Amino acid sequence: MFRNLEAELARCNLTRRELASRLGCTPGTLSLKLNDKAPLSLKEAAKIKSIIGVDMPLEELFAC
Numbered sequence: 278m279f280r281n282l283e284a285e286l287a288r289c290n291l292t293r294r295e296l297a298s299r300l301g302c303t304p305g306t307l308s309l310k311l312n313d314k315a316p317l318s319l320k321e322a323a324k325i326k327s328i329i330g331v332d333m334p335l336e337e338l339f340a341c
Contacts, residue, residue, distance in 0.1 A: 278311055278312060279311065279338065279339045279340065279341065280340070280341070281333070281337055281338050281339070281340055282311070282325070282329075282338055282339060285329050285331050285333075285338065286329065289329055289330070291328075291329065293307055293308065293311070296325065296328060299328050300321065300324060300325065300328070317339075319335075322335050322338075322339055323335065325338075326338055
């Protein structure tokens with residue numbers, strides 16, 4: 278999992294289930310993507326960043 282993303286989700290009080298809903302995928306699919314078992318596209322990463330509303334580069338938000 279991406280530590281900075283987890284921290285930002287906690288700060289925003291946003292669950293993975295809510296994030297998945299806003300992304301338009303199932304919680305299971307999101308879990309696969311965030312656990313590096315399925316590819317996460319650049320478009321999806323940018324949408325996650327937009328949903329969370331952080332001013333952080335994607336490279337930092339999705340750093341391992």
